[in-house]
Amino acid sequence: MKKVYNIGYKRLAFDELGKIANGEYILKLSDKVKKRIDECRKYLDKKIKNTDVPVYGITTGFGSLCNKSISHHELEQLQKNLIMSHACSTGDEVAPEIVRLMLALKAYALSLGYSGAHVDTVQYILDFYNNDILPVVYDRGSLGASGDLAPLSNLFLPLIGEGEVYFEGEKQKSSAALKKLGWKPVKLQSKEGLALLNGTQFMSAHGVLALLKSFKLLKFADLIGAISLDAFDGRIEPFNEKLHRIRPHQGQIQTAANIRAILDGSELAERNKEHVQDPYSFRCIPQVHGATKDAVLYVSNVVLTEINSVTDNPTVFAESDQIISGGNFHGQPLALAFDFLAIALAELGNISERRTAQLILGNRSLPEFLVAKPGLNSGLMIPQYAAASMVSQNKIYAHPASVDSIVSSNGQEDHVSMGANAATKLLKIIDNLERIFAIELITAAQALDFRRPAKSSPYIEEFISQYRKEVKFINSDKVMYKELETTLEFLRSGNFE
DSSP, X not given: OOEEEETXXXXXXHHHHHHHHTTOEEEEOOHHHHHHHHHHHHHHHHHHHHOOSOOTTTTBOSGGGTTOBOOGGGHHHHHHHHHHHHOOOXXXXXXXXXXXXXXXXXXXXXXXXXXXXXXXXXXXXXXXXXXXXXXXXXXXOOOSBXXXXXXXHHHHGGGGTOSEEEETTEEXXXXXXXXXXXXXXXXXXXXXXXXXXXXXXXXXXXXXXXXXXXXXXXXHHHHHHHHHHHHTTOOSGGGOHHHHHTSOOHHHHHHHHHHXXXXXXXXXXXXXXXXXXXXHHHHTHHHHHHHHHHHHHHHHHHHHHHHTSOOOSSEEEGGGTEEEOOOTTOOHHHHHHHHHHHHHHHHHHHHHHHHHHHHXXXXXXXXXXXXXXXXXXXXXXXXXXXXXXXXXXXXXXXXOSTTXXXXXXXXXXXXXXXXXXXXXXXXXXXXXXXXXXXXXXXXXXXXXXXXXXXXXXXXXXXXXXXHHTTSOOOSSOOOHHHHHHHHHHHXXXXXXX
């Protein structure tokens, strides 16, 4: 039985967003939220009826057509035309989790009562979500400036009976799905089309999913890094609390504490070492992982602010009798934050691949390429190649999208954020990073087994015993991509605390 979540009743938080992305809630509007939406709409209807002053996007055209007046009897057609003409997203289909988030985030933004939408229109969005009718949206076409115009238009085409959806396990015309349910297309009133497709919900939904994945990746980084450290016969002194107290970056302190906890009770960590220092990829785990954690925290705060905001245009302030046209749809806050997160996550892959490379060098009593008979067997030679390839690709993806801008709408929209491009490539970095970590885990587990009978910490030993149920010790060469995919699934499906 799904739980009910009242959208717009309280601020959105990551715990709920993960469940929303997975379709675990029934989303509803409380009476209080309905009243808030309705009061704004009633004010807008009255304002339009009693004024002859042009209001952008309500009684005018859009973008550079803002000086074209629209007569009152054409206002409904104006909004329908807007959705159809702007539905120009293209490329690959957006994942279901992101589509669900887009629907929920837009419903939340409209529920705040500054957009002039009808209660029935917001409820229709929730009906799509609750019945798992997922519009087909593509991942390219947004400049991230007048909001995410193209993808949001594709998202809401089905509300007016156009476009395509996934329903009951198949892709179909939205008109067919609506007919099965006995639903009629919504008739958008003044301002409603603009309220639907102006906003940053495409960028924001990608950012939410990226952060939800990042929270888990940060745990992978520390855990797998600690296994590598112990398998490399690394020193524990660089993780001493005193060292990090005198350079008190929060992420650094937290990472050092995590590594100490993970390695607590390890025979390998506690035994005497012949070497006096480890390479940076081991010794500087707190500084590198910690800096990424601080970046993730910063980006989390930016995204939480954004998704709990009103980002369409114009904005209706009924209480002060104002309709203000501004630029809250501009994605610059997200674009900069996503570029920052991309760089921070790419660095986790950078340092992970270096630890993998150190483990296969044949140093510190470990066999070259971590196989018993190197030469006859290539062992773990090529997994490191694959990790290096993805690390290099992530460096390309980490190039900031936000430094670019291309003029659009005949010069009216002359600075754009490219935040949507920052958002979509961020997920590509994360996909690569998961695979880079999987390769490090294969390598670290193999190296650790060469240290037997010495043991690591109880925590790591239990983790490795669970992993060995899925991926066995590699005695001689075998088909490696299957081991990688199994390891990847082990990490993605596990809940490691």
